[in-house]
Amino acid sequence: MAVSDPGINLVLGPVILGIIINTFVYGILFMQGITYYTSPRFKQDQPLIKGLVTWSLFLDTFHSCAIIWVIWEYCIEHFGDRAFLETTPWPYPTAPIFTTGASVPIQIYLAWRVKRLSNSWIIFGGITALSVTSGVVAWIASIRAVRLSNTKGFPALIPIVDTWLALGVLCDVSLTILLFIFLRKGRTGFSKTDNIITTIILQSIETAAFSSLTSLLDLITFTVIQKTNFHFIFSLLAGRMYTNTLLATLNSRDKLRADFLVDGVNTLTSPPQSHGVAVHVSVEHREDNGTELENYTKRNPKNGRDLETYYV
Structure with missing residues (x-):
């Protein structure tokens, strides 16, 4: 459903709302990052885990600052310029790159968790291939969007953007299902241990649900509500959701260990x-x-x- 002549409220409104929500979520992630870096577990983690956290937070910080600059461009530098609302400042079309820059390594990390539980290289390879493919498609979509430089051409990107988002949702759902299956198989019969496993299962489902729902809403709004920027609300949040999944997983370890004491x-x-x-x-x-x-x-x-x- 394409809106024939969207008003400024349907073009600029979702952009402002998306940036405000993104900034709020980034603040939560920033506090989660401080919790991780100041925890005793930080010193025990492998360099790859530390690097993954640092990389994800760096991307979130850089992208969040960049999209705040978009507000300046729309509302200050080009205030009242209706034609400028149809342009695409670079943080806008490059959102898929920033999203997959975080999602791909985090999905591979989660696939490694599944591999350690299942001892299956085939599962690990399949999930990794799915994640990397979604990342490649996202890069292609971003490059094409940058070349367009105008939102009027965005409907032509619907097939490739939908492919990227669908692959991401499929990867997230697959990881959630596999973690659920193999964690349940690990039940020991001891109530304390089984309660911890149940907690991990619920946590995995909850964190994956946010990222999957965000990507799904991005797909729906980009495809159905064309010529508006409603999808901008969800495309900005997607990368933050993956970082939230990572930090929530890592920061929960001390509490789970304490439950045994x-x-x-x-x-x-x-x-x-x-x-x-x-x-x-x-x-x-x-x-x-x-x-x-x-x-x-x-x-x-x-x-x-x-x-x-x-x-x-």
Whole structure:
């Protein structure tokens, strides 16, 4: 459904609203970043994990500053210039590049979590290929959008933009389903451990739902409500949603570990080694009188891995 002659409220309004919402979400991510960098786990993480966080926050910071500059261009520098509203300042058409710059490495990181749980290189390769393909398509879409330099030509980009967004949603949904399946298979029969697994499952679904819903709404608004900028609201948020997924996952580890220390009944053996972002759990069961009965260490009969190793 194309709007024949959209008013300024349908062109500039969504841009301003999208930038305001994006700035608010960026503030939340900034605080999450501070939480990560000041946590004890930060020093234990591998350089790749630290680099991924830094890279994602850098992209979010740079893009957020760039789109704030767009407000200056629209509302100050070219105030009252209706023709300028049909142009595309560079932060606008390059949004897919910034989005996939964060989403692709984060999706590959999540695919690695699935690989560690499933021990399947095929699954890892498939998800990685899907993610990289979406990134390539996003770059092509951005390059074509930059060359257009005018929003009137955007309807011609609908097929390639829809392909990019659909691939991203498919990748997110696949990761969520796979994490759900393999985490459930890791249930041990111990209520404390199983509760932690349930928490991880719910967290994975919740974080993936935000990024998937954002991409889906971006796809719908870009395709259906043409000649307006409603899709701008969601295209700006997409990259922030992936960074939120990453930081929420990493910052939740200390809380999940602390859940095993409640009442002194369950203890953790040895500090976790920095192999990815793993939580190594050994459950120690005691009688009410404090007598230690046994130390349970469940192992996978197929590959000898601890079944109580969950990547969160």
